[in-house]
Amino acid sequence: MYDKKIKFGVITSSGTIISHVREIAENRDEDILISLKGLEEAIPIGKRMEKDGAEVIVSRGGTSHILRQNLNIPVLSIPVTNLNILSSIQRSAQLGKRILLSTFNARISGMEIFEELFDVEISQGIYNDHDSLEAVISSAENQGYEIVIGGGISMKLAREYGLKGVELQTSKETVASIIEDARSVAESKRKVQEQTERYRCIINSISEGIVSVDQGQYSSYSWNNQGTPESI
Numbered sequence: 001m002y003d004k005k006i007k008f009g010v011i012t013s014s015g016t017i018i019s020h021v022r023e024i025a026e027n028r029d030e031d032i033l034i035s036l037k038g039l040e041e042a043i044p045i046g047k048r049m050e051k052d053g054a055e056v057i058v059s060r061g062g063t064s065h066i067l068r069q070n071l072n073i074p075v076l077s078i079p080v081t082n083l084n085i086l087s088s089i090q091r092s093a094q095l096g097k098r099i100l101l102s103t104f105n106a107r108i109s110g111m112e113i114f115e116e117l118f119d120v121e122i123s124q125g126i127y128n129d130h131d132s133l134e135a136v137i138s139s140a141e142n143q144g145y146e147i148v149i150g151g152g153i154s155m156k157l158a159r160e161y162g163l164k165g166v167e168l169q170t171s172k173e174t175v176a177s178i179i180e181d182a183r184s185v186a187e188s189k190r191k192v193q194e195q196t197e198r199y200r201c202i203i204n205s206i207s208e209g210i211v212s213v214d215q216g217q218y219s220s221y222s223w224n225n226q227g228t229p230e231s232i
Contacts, residue, residue, distance in 0.1 A: 006186045007031040008056040009049035010179075011063060013038025013152025016167060017078065020175040030183060038063045038153045039130045043070045055186040058178055060170065061151055062104035062128070074185050078170055078178050085168070086114065088149045092166045093118040096146030100125050100163075102133060102154045137161055 010021045010032060018036055025032045033054055035045045039062055046057055046067045057075045059067055064077035085101070085108070092099045101111070103124045111122045123145065125136030134157055137148055141161040148158035149166050158165035 005029060005031045006055060006183055007033070007053050008058065008182045008186060009033040009035065009046065009054040010058045011035045011037055011042045011045055011049070011067065012058075012060050012078070013063065013156075014060065014167065014170065015152060017060065017170050017175055020170070020172045021179070023172065024176050024179060028179070030179075032179075036152070038151060039066060039133070041130075042067055046071050046075075055189055056182040058182050062133075063151075065104065066129075074189070076178055076182055076185065078174060080168060080170070081174075082110070084170060085149075088166050088168050089114045089118055089120065089122065092147045092149055092164075093120050095164050095166070097121060098145045099123070099147045099149060100137065100140040100145045102127060102136060102148060102150035104128065133157065137163070 008030065010018070012018065013036065015036065018034055021032065021034055033049050033052070035042070035049075037045050042059065042063045043066065047070070049057065050071055050073050054073065056073060057064075057067055057071060058078065059075060060078040061080065064075050068075045089099065089101075097120050099120055099122045101108070101122055101124050103126055105126065105128055107124050107126065111124065114120070115122050123140065123143075125133075125140060127133035127136050130153065133150075133153060137154065137157045138161060140148065141163055145163065147164045147166055148154050149168055150158075151168060155165035155167055
């Protein structure tokens with residue numbers, strides 16, 4: 001049924017992730033659509049990719065959550081590990097002592113350990129869209145925080161408010177792994193669609209009646225000359 005390459009999209013505000021994807025794509029046989037967008041700005045891009053035949057979308061953090069709510073295809077989220085956070089805090093500690101970690105929807109536990117380890121103060125700014133993220137960063141600037149850790153949009157807003165930004169990094173190996181997962185999801189979807197089409201063809205070719213059984217009850221149908229089921 002399918003004789004074309006698997007197509008999926010990568011939508012993220014992280015320039016580093018985009019660079020990783022481009023490097024990885026050179027050695028793979030998928031059709032990968034790429035966009036440097038985040039949060040609500042990603043919605044029209046995701047819908048366009050879906051319309052253009054993308055079978056899976058890969059994103060990260062809040063953007064992946066928002067895309068899941070607005071698309072009809074699977075959205076895989078690139079994980080953020082404690083090692084990613086640790087590395088970002090370590091770099092931030094070289095720039096200042098008061099750090100804002102922008103966090104989507106919920107707090108991340110264990111920050112007290114990092115505060116003690118690097119002798120810094122870490123505040124978590126919880127956001128759920130672009131406006132709330134900007135409010136969090138604006139408030140942090142007013143409260144004297146010096147560094148913002150987060151994704152690409154957080155970096156942009158940090159610059160606008162005169163703060164230093166440290167992008168939350170994702171390794172090339174993690175990106176390669178999630179792309180492999182995206183391929184597996186697309187292949188599974190294709191198998192299900194092929195099975196569904198096969199069953200549809202079988203049912204359409206049957207001229208006799210079919211009995212469907214459900215918890216001790218049944219309904220019987222026959223097909224008329226136009227191929228339309230009629231209840232018996």
